[in-house]
Amino acid sequence: MLPDTQPSNDALLLEVRDLCTHVFTRRGVVKAVNGVSFQVRAGETLGLVGESGSGKTMTCLSILRLLPRGARIVSGEIWLQGTNLVTASEATVERVRGKQIGMVLQNALAALDPVFTIGTQVGEPLVMHQNMSWRAALRRVVELLRMVKVVAPELRLYSYPHELSGGMRQRVSSAAAIGCAPALLIADEPTTALDVTTQRQYLDLLMELQQATGMAIMFVTHDISLVGNMCDQLAVFYGGLLVEYGPRQQVLSQPSHPYTAALLQSIPQLGEPRERLPSIAGEPPDLGRLPAGCPFHPRCDAALDVCRTGEPPPVFTLAQGRQVRCWLREQDHDRSAAGSL
Amino acid sequence: MRGYIARRVLQGIVTIWLVTLGVFSVLRLTGDPVSYMLPPDASKEDRARLIALYGFNDPLWKQYVVFNNNLLHGRFGPSLRWDSRDALEVFLSRLPATLALTGAAMSFSIIVGIVLGAVAATRPDSLFDRVAKGAAILGQSMPVFWVGILLILLFTVYLEWLPSAGGLDRLGLKGLILPAFTLGCLFVAAHMRIVRSSMLDVLDADYIKMVRAKGMPRRTVIWKHALKNASIPIFTLFAVNFAQLISGAVVTETIFAWPGVGRLLVDSVFVRDYPVAQTVVFFAASFIIVINIVVDIAYAWLDPRVRIAG
């Protein structure tokens, strides 16, 4: 169906094809990622949106092969500039991590090693990947810290993580991730642990960094209101599947999947009179026991009979590069555009 | 950091004082000290001399004052057996042998324990791991002296590789191997278990994921980051084990005829040389307290978060 090699498209940085990552627990197999495909182009920002447990974090961890014990990539391909990261050796992947793809984790205090100084932790990848001496690396660390707006960076070199505030730790984490100027930065819920003001500052910082370095960003969040002006493309996750994918503006203004629509409706708008906050009825699916058919059908108003049985709906390609996994959109499926993704 | 050190040292001094109180009472309150210290056929003059020397007929509080005074001046009394040499002198002459033994045993068990534990943690549930865990349980259940006897059976009797009795002076380092190994075996199991458990926790942590995300090779992840974090709980166990180490040394020295302070204690107790016995116990307790303080301070240095909580 899909070609085996990556199509030559210069702007294409990362391509994920039919990724399936399963977690093998004592109680059974959890299909954390169940057939996800998307692309990231150089310099663009892709937003990955969905509830906790929808598969967005596991997708990111799969890309860098940082899966926890018991989790494994079962099938699929992840192409990064000619290399399939799924089948590559551990040594190859180690060279990609930090150097071509950087990652920022959610809980910044937990993400920094408590017994080493900031200088050591941010400088480590520089020494490792770029063969710098420690002295040169530390100088560069000061520059990086300045870039992420940490005050008095020379002093901060010798601080420990627990001596910094939450916002500062997040920025230090980011400095460590972008140290070697990676082409792609994966930011996994970087603002969840921050208060609203710090959130805003951090997002502005991310944008500035992107402007300065031209890197692509994969921005993972469960809060769809954050993707606002940031993202170029949007990927909506549900139940381990990518249910909608397309340019941000269009997905937000004209969602084609019922889940996306429901998400958007549940964002409270300041100033509007409202008696009750709307929410989506029901609960997110247990990935260990997915219902037959489309994972969203128990909560979907417009579910058809075909939605409740068999396999989940396949990817339908719509106009303007949008994709959706919903039987309701079958007739909009543009067959000529399919297969080129 | 300095405040923490000062506080810890002060606590240690109080504890040492309590120990001296215990040492003082143990002899005087458990029966007739004079009968204990002298053979049953001692003459009246000997008894009178002993009573005069130690002031056993004086009121208790006066004895305690004299006792403390002597202690502070380093006067531990004359040994009743070793030709009236000072008890302290006898003790100090045997101390190096014990230090050598316990030092070797502890180093051996720390290194082997860390390596085995770290390797087992990186291969959880593998054959290596399961064998290691089983061996650990076995190792912690075997009494020290039995291990020693079995090793003698194997290495001295059957294989005739290593000597089984003597000390450093007579046998050199070769004589240290069996006793140190015996004593160390006891702890390898405990250390391995705690390193393994601690490493497993650390390896699951987010910051290790972050270190890997920066592209650090496996060996750096394990031996630089994971181990340093995992070593923090290891230290508390080392401190607790020190008391056990000294207890184990008593038995080990007896089996291998090692001329250290453990055997000195047993020998002197059998010949009723109370001053020497008292000296050994006092110093052993003080040493344990000092080690505890040192470990607490090292812990604070290793884990910067402790200094504030102190």
Place this chain on the structure above:
Amino acid sequence: MARSTTPAPELVLPQPVPAHKTGLVAWGRSVFRGAPVFSLCFLTLAVACAVCAPLLAPYDPIQTNRTQTLVPPSLSAHLLGTDHLGRDILSRLIYGARISVTVGFLAVFVSGTVGTLIAVVSGVVRGWADTVLMRLTDAFLALPFLMVAVLVVSLLGPSLVNVVLVIGLLRWMTYARTIRSEVLRLTEMDFVRLARAAGARRRRLIVQHILPNIVNTLLVLGTLEVGSAVITEASLSFLGLGVPRPLPSWGTMLAEAQTYVFTAWWLPVFPGIAITLLVMASNLIGDWLRDRLDPTRRQL
């Protein structure tokens, strides 16, 4: 907007349990879930030996026999051989179990009682009593245990009672610390506060509310400590300071074996195996109890 159109969940009534799943077997299975079978069997065996020694032992453990010294193990007469005085090893092992088991359980009883007493006083009375008792605990913890035991037993004279007392009075600290934190935790809980608000006096509080809740911890600690008590008794006997001869303690047997290790391998091997198995059994059962009674507690 998706309105709540999901149907109300069906009521699922419990299925009637088939007959063979109720009753004694089911109860037994639930209580002993995941138990270390071998350890429990061995412990039972040891206790049986201790209690029924005269019935089980084939020979008299103290009777010397000059003609049968140092006989190797054989299936015909002496299953585990004889020692340098012609005494049957197997019988001595069985009688030795009596000593080890007695000392083990009694010593744990003593230290458990003392430790609990101190912990409860410390945790309920608090204030300066707590500080003093905790400093005392630190001091005792700093003692080189075996050395002090050696010293004290030599002063008091070797006997079973003295050994039990010495071990019991030198090992209460673990209980004191652990139970004290349990007590502190319990007194902060609401049901204790409620009782106090209702006017319950301290003694009633302790007996009715606190003690029942610490039984579990005590049980786990006690089981684990039995092993340590057994080893200490063996060590003391090994050094000649435990139970007096000719009582056949396993430790004494090992001490006597030392001289003959070059000629009679069965002398040291069997007593050592006995000690190891008993200690291992106590450790494994203790671990199992700890997991069973408090599954949230991490295991080292």
